[in-house]
Amino acid sequence: MQINNAFYLVKPFIPRLMQIVLRRAMTLWKRPSTGGLWPIDEKSCTPPAWWSGWPGGKQFAFVLTHDVDTAKGHARCELLRKLEEELGVRSSFNFVPERYAVSSKLRDRLTQNGFEVGVHGLCHDGKLFRSRQIFLRRAIKINRYISEWKAVGFRSPAMHHNLDWIYDLEIEYDSSTFDTDPFEPQPTGLRTIFPVMMNGKSSRPGYVELPYTLPQDFTLFILLKERSIDIWKRKVDWIARKHGMVLVITHPDYMKFDARKRTAEEYPVERYTSLIEYVKSEYEGCYWHALPKDVARFCRDSLARFSPGPSPHLKM
Numbered sequence: 001m002q003i004n005n006a007f008y009l010v011k012p013f014i015p016r017l018m019q020i021v022l023r024r025a026m027t028l029w030k031r032p033s034t035g036g037l038w039p040i041d042e043k044s045c046t047p048p049a050w051w052s053g054w055p056g057g058k059q060f061a062f063v064l065t066h067d068v069d070t071a072k073g074h075a076r077c078e079l080l081r082k083l084e085e086e087l088g089v090r091s092s093f094n095f096v097p098e099r100y101a102v103s104s105k106l107r108d109r110l111t112q113n114g115f116e117v118g119v120h121g122l123c124h125d126g127k128l129f130r131s132r133q134i135f136l137r138r139a140i141k142i143n144r145y146i147s148e149w150k151a152v153g154f155r156s157p158a159m160h161h162n163l164d165w166i167y168d169l170e171i172e173y174d175s176s177t178f179d180t181d182p183f184e185p186q187p188t189g190l191r192t193i194f195p196v197m198m199n200g201k202s203s204r205p206g207y208v209e210l211p212y213t214l215p216q217d218f219t220l221f222i223l224l225k226e227r228s229i230d231i232w233k234r235k236v237d238w239i240a241r242k243h244g245m246v247l248v249i250t251h252p253d254y255m256k257f258d259a260r261k262r263t264a265e266e267y268p269v270e271r272y273t274s275l276i277e278y279v280k281s282e283y284e285g286c287y288w289h290a291l292p293k294d295v296a297r298f299c300r301d302s303l304a305r306f307s308p309g310p311s312p313h314l315k316m
Contacts, residue, residue: 020222020264027183027223034182039215039235041180044191045242050306051194053243054298058288060240061295062279063247064091065175065212067120067155071100073253080252081110083269087276092116092292094155096124097145107149116291118153118175119145129160139168146170152293153210155249159184163198166207173208173296174198175247181212183219193244195299208296213239214248221267222254232275240283245295248275 014022036042054061064084068074077093084091093110095102097119107117121128122138122145129135142154146169154169156176166174180189189211190196196209214235220226232248239246255269256262279287290298 017264024223024225027219030182031224038180038182039231040238041189041191044179044189044193045244046192047194047243048192048197050197050303052302052306054288056288059283059286060243060288061245061247062287062289063210063245063292063295064089064276065094065118065155065247065249065292066091067094067157067249067251069096069099069120069124069157069251069253073251074100074102074106076252076255076257077106077110079257080255080269081113081115083257083273084115084276085113087273087280089276089289090114090116090291092118092153094118094120094153095149096120096122096157097141098122099124111150116151116153116293117149118151118155118292119149120155121157124157126158126160128156129162129165132165135162135165136168139165143170152296160186163209166198169207171207172300173210173292175210175212175292177209177211179211179213181215181219183223193239193242195245195295197299197303208299210245210247210292210295212247212249213245216248217250217267217272218254218265221271222265229271229274229278233278236275236279237282240286246279246287247292 066080068077074095093115095107095117110117119142122142127134128138145151146154152172154166154171154174154176159176159178159181161174161176163174163177166176178184178189179191179193181187190209192211193213196211198206198209214232220231236246250272254266255272256266257269262268
């Protein structure tokens with residue numbers, strides 16, 4: 001974490017294009033050493049002891065989530081919402097409460113149309129987990145936004161996480177981890193393509209950890225400069241065979257919705273829609289398309305059936 005802290009100290013003084021160049025160089029340097037662990041970690045497909053399968057006997061779960069990192073991404077959310085409605089899918093949108101103005105009208109429009117709203121850190125400045133004191137101070141504000149937005153889910157920016165500290169957030173699920181992603185600042189993954197049940201601590205109830213299981217769009221298209229969704233397809237096919245959870249994080253900030261020239265941190269939105277169309281066409285009737293909150297609640301119910309008793313704390 002010391003390297004991460006140092007990076008975020010100097011980040012405001014590095015031009016955005018240079019940040020991307022540096023991160024791209026580091027990612028490309030790492031890539032040759034990721035064989036056998038990325039994009040697929042073969043050891044991540046063992047289901048938990050309490051697992052009894054997806055609702056309706058579906059083969060796998062399909063979960064769409066978006067992290068809205070900037071005001072530019074916020075301005076594109078309506079375009080993305082309409083696009084997903086046309087495709088017949090729903091997703092969660094995670095907003096940063098104190099980095100840009102989050103529209104209450106947008107949040108209402110999303111939830112009224114079957115989408116989900118979650119909280120994405122507080123400031124997106126890399127400081128949330130710098131110390132326990134900072135986290136607790138910010139957790140008070142985060143919990144206020146969770147309550148105000150009627151949210152039940154949280155995701156930390158940059159996938160920074162301390163799963164023990166997350167208990168201080170008043171949430172049903174967290175999604176700040178992954179099965180495998182060696183390109184993240186905290187590169188150690190949970191090594192599972194299934195939800196993880198986290199024990200309650202003292203008076204705090206437990207929560208469900210939902211790791212993302214497809215590479216993030218920013219990693220795939222901006223840092224690695226992939227021009228197709230072949231890696232996404234390959235991972236979807238593998239997760240489907242293993243009956244796991246396909247959970248993807250994309251960012252409207254980096255999606256290009258028109259034909260104008262793309263910047264160095266944009267990719268055609270058609271790549272995202274192609275993922276949805278691929279799952280719908282190749283696996284029609286085989287998957288459970290759900291919001292993160294629905295997956296979390298299903299897992300709680302599954303654990304209760306597995307371990308009947310008075311108000312069980314969640315068990316990892």
